[in-house]
Amino acid sequence: MSFLLGSGAGFSGDRTDAAVAVVDELILRGEPCALVFETLGERTLAAAQRRMREDPEGGYEPLIEELLEPVLEKCVSHGIRILGNFGAADPAGACRRVDALAKRQGLMSVKLAEVFGDDIRERIGQLDLEPWEAELGQLPEDGALVSANVYLGAAPLVEALRLGADVVVAGRVADPALFLAPLVAHFGWAWDDWDRLAAGMMAGHLAECGSQVSGGYFADPGYKDVPGMARLGYPIIEVEGDGRLVVTKPAGSGGRVDERTVKEQLLYEVHDPSHYLTPDVVVDLSEAEVRCIGRDRVEVTGIRGKPAPARLKTTVCYDAGWQGEAEISYAGPNALARARLAADTLRERLSFRAPGDLRSRFDIIGHVSVFNDDDGKLALAREQSLDGDYRLRLAVEHAERRWVERATQELMALYCAGPAGGGGVRRYFQRRLLSASWLVRREDVMAGARCHDSACGRKHVGDMEESET
Template sequence: MDHRQDTISATAPTLPSSTGSTSGGLLVGCAAGFSGDRTDAARPVVDTLIRLGGPAVLIFETLAERTLALAQLARQRDPEAGYEPLLDEMLRPVLADCLAHRIPIVGNFGAANPPAAARRVAAIAAELGLRPPVVAVVAGDALVSPAQRALLSAALAQEGPPLPEGAIASANVYLGAEGIADALRQGADVVVTGRVADPSLTVGPALAHFGWAPDDWDRLAGATMAGHLLECGAQVCGGYYADPGFKEVPDLSRVGFPIARIDADGACTIFKADGTGGCLDVHTVKEQLLYELHDPAAYLTPDVIADISAATVTPVGPDAVRLAGVRGHPRPASLKANVFYANGWLAEGEISYAGPGAEARARLAGEVLRARLDTRDRQGPLRIDLIGVMSVLGDDAGDALRRRAAGDASDVRLRVAANHPDRAGADRLTREVTALYTCGPAGGGGVRTNLRPRLGLRSCLFPREQAPATVTLSSVGSEGGWGRNGAWGSRRDPPCPVEGPRLADRPAFAEAASIAAPLTPLVPPPPTRQIQLRAAAHGRTGDKGDRSNISVIAWHPALYPLLVEQLTEEAVARQFASRRPTRVTRYLMPRLGAINFVLDGVLDGGVNDALNLDSHGKALSFVVLAMPLTVPEPLLPWLRGPGMDHNETMETHR
């Protein structure tokens, strides 16, 4: 189905002379985008917040779906574990300055054990000789009471078969922003949460600062999308973006982390920390804006349903972009719940073959393992990868590898993987891979095996009123509450870090606007070139369960109509034939010059079930970007990539 929002041309909008009010804004800096992120990211972010002055918050987003389940298992082994293991390294470099400058810290680094994380924060402050911080714990996400488990069982029964007794490792709902806002209003210096929606880490401080009503949907939606841009850390600043020859990112080894200036109307300006590498422009912002979104008009969160179908993304200065025009709709009546459960064992084994005949020997080793391993020992297929020939782009069933003709690759690593209901069957796989040293083809070496318990995931809806957020503070804030009526000492309202001239005054953008207008058909039609889509567009892959979303964003507005015409749902489905998508849905966003494709059933069950090395499907955007695109020659100047100015690199059709 084709979801067309409107037919407005994807020209760049006109930028007002000021990017927003110079008073009353809120700065939100992000210092982590996942558990295990760089621990030196916070320092330049905090330094920038201090330099700019005014109300500011530092957030840490460290909690992915599976991270929480693993944290719950850690807590079962040790009652004082189960929170972010890098908490000390993240907070120690900046805690003193955040306390001194009244920059509250908000993080979901509490994971499965927010109270223990709160105790650790207090201990860090004591070890550093700092005043005792007011630490708030936002809880209520864990579904542990008998009444909650009964409701959960009923909800899961509507979605599929019941789970075995005692199989649940963790069950959590995604809480919203209200608990965070309440903690800040009560004077918390540090707010520790478990499972909250990622954007809520930003929406909570905005609620507290601006005093918005909980049903001020447009403003909440604007702050939600600001949080969405921040939540993956460096991704919006050029991290996870570079593609040499097409997308250059300066000083990537020092890529910066983002800061958003949120205005009272919910619009935001996003920029990166001072003195850091990377780049932040409309292209990096659009990729992150569409990351893990499905329907752009209905991004569901616990706080609001955000609609970016009419949003605008505008450059306002070096490494600074303004997002405006986000609309909001009433929040969902229910909360999303994730339930992780024990789901057997994953076994993996690898061995390398090199030199003449390496690929043939690796294929033979795979056949030996398939013959030796009993199908009754495992759940699902035995996955066989030939790294260097076919691996990440293959499927668990092996159809793509079987269809690929045998070649003469001279450096191949065989990988096999399978899920098993018990450890004994998993052990047999690792032993058989090791036995290839003496019982397999010639020249195999470098065996590595891995064995670990596997967690399955089921999701359902849970009644909101049955999972209220609770807030517990270590003490009452001595300086009063933070936010609209709170004390700020000598801190002043933050200036917008950058301002730029009206966009129409910039020659490059004025020219772009005129080119994006409908072209008068030429008779005869101009010559065309067939290129790889990668030269005309860029994009990123996101995943939720067994569903992948892939954005395709035109490098220039004039190229967008070609994408709409040629990148149909049917064409994308053909491109992913080996993945057997059950459905492909296309969403058009002409204001952003973008298309969002949602592909169901292409991840072999998703990150918690798939055997793929890339179980998130991160590489799938390049499957789309490899598609052919026919481009009229007058539009060739807007293409990117090596050889785009050399005719011999592209086929010409007349």
């Protein structure tokens, strides 16, 4: 019998009703399964850490209740374990929130476990660090450090499952480890069974971005058409004990699972495909193959594993001044010329109204914006109709808030003191976070799991007894 992995969310800000159809399908199938919420991006954790300074309940995923509310009761009553990194900077706080939700729903014995050990902010000065391969920067000064979190592997999540948790609340863990953990707990895979660990990790990799493997982030009308985009079915991965895996989605849902959707996600954020680093195994995808074996069913084979790396990746986030953006629109006859005049006027204003170390960028949205470089070289090389619908955008950064405010206010002043017909000004600014990646020695990381309350501790039926962990 296979083990089913369902995805309920693929990032912080994802659809919050996606898990409903997945859970219904998991219940219908009646096989052993788990539901995973992945809601933690590179910066999300630092943002949570910063929110927590001002709001004691701000340290975990703000949508946690919205995500769990429609499925918690169904999952608990059908024995579907839930794992999520929605604990962000405060897994204990998230547990309290889930506990309150459960009690409100009349679920008196939901067992929660939190994963700890990813937060190394207090210790980072004493640890042996190596820069991540693409990292050039220095460690920030102590005062600027906002967060430092290790990407944990599946082991502490497995520990949480073995404590009997119905809901496992983690902070920073490698995203696919959230999916590998229930497989290890269920099949009893050994921690040096590299090919199986690699297959499980890639099952997680395929599902961790939610609909990105089942028709999301894929549609290109006339080239790659996707039916039912408003009701995309989030993925379900069927995994066998020997590591065979099939990607599918709930019957009757929108979206599609085909060889192309699976290929695009297989290599998403991968660098060397023969050496994809994860905390628990180095994955070799160079011989991987995908094969459609039915409607919305794709089998992935040929995934190989190599021994886990000696060091674990750590993301360090730190305060780095302020950033701001402001925009104004020009449309109709000669709009591009008016937008360019607005840009030139603003550039000249900033040269004497703001300090020389203000970093700035000008885009004309509708002409060339996202493909451009910071100096606008690509836009200058491209001809375009002067008539149209264009939007001047200014982006700035500076160590001091007042200069970011001043610069964006200068764009706003184009309302009256700029070219004819400008409108629709939007302006905002915020603290700027920078991040850097470092590698810590595996043995320096002390991670584990603990029960949130005393109800936690009984075994779930179907779990393997402790294997060689």
